[in-house]
């Protein structure tokens with residue numbers, strides 16, 4: 001299927017899988033949807049299927065086979081594509097390093113803050129080009145969705161930590177010891193490479209976004225650990241693959257038919273440009289996101 005705007009809602013719940021989570025288990029009535037968006041092609045085809053009676057759209061962030069580095073993940077296309085499918089609740093699964101003794105490998109964290117240490121090269125907004133919008137981002141994760149994720153993770157028997165700041169680095173190299181120690185001094189709890197700009201774009205697409213962070217290693221600061229390796233990360237992910245799948249399966253019915261989220265109204269107070277001066281091509285590009293607000297103004 002190729003379409004640039006939403007035609008029919010196909011799923012209101014989405015899951016974006018990170019390292020080690022390239023497919024979702026237990027989906028019934030599966031369809032694969034290949035989308036082209038005004039912001040390019042997403043990481044892979046979306047796989048849509050039914051879990052516990054609800055349609056869910058899954059996308060592997062790095063593509064099947066893990067072809068895309070963190071800097072190459074096309075987050076604008078990925079988030080726009082989810083919105084084209086009708087997704088309004090997105091669970092982001094991510095492998096993260098721990099910067100705190102108490103957040104041990106194998107644990108699950110539902111972070112509540114982000115700190116941007118990417119290098120500014122990743123396209124991180126749908127706006128600009130004649131249409132300026134400034135969404136709020138003081139609370140990057142949706143509280144209601146995080147509550148449900150926490151409940152699901154506890155029900156699955158995981159060791160769960162609620163809250164924590166995830167610092168997002170550019171990568172793909174892991175941190176130096178000096179960087180890891182500085183991240184700890186700054187009070188950060190976790191480190192990863194992909195939550196930004198993904199979370200910002202979900203907000204601009206008015207999708208409620210929460211993260212299931214799987215702790216895979218202690219980064220390099222921990223005296224009891226050698227430098228982090230991909231082998232180490234993959235080993236912990238493999239040992240916890242079933243747990244991640246179980247948490248995701250359990251959170252779907254908790255989201256159910258949905259709930260109101262501030263994220264769903266993120267653009268209501270964000271657009272500053274006079275509709276009369278927005279270029280037609282720009283409007284066409286983001287009609288799916290802003291159409292309802294601009295039509296109201298007209």
Ligand SMILES: CSC[C@H]1O[C@H](OP(=O)(O)O)[C@H](O)[C@@H]1O
Pocket residue numbers: 017018019020061062069070093094095096171192193194195230233
């Ligand atoms: C394989 S270790 C580093 C890699 O894993 C994480 O990916 P994701 O967030 O998609 O699970 C991390 O951000 C790096 O991209």
Ligand SMILES: Nc1ncnc2[nH]cnc12
Pocket residue numbers: 095096097098169174175191192193216217218219220228233
């Ligand atoms: N130590 C680490 N640093 C950055 N991203 C990670 N993803 C998993 N472990 C990580």
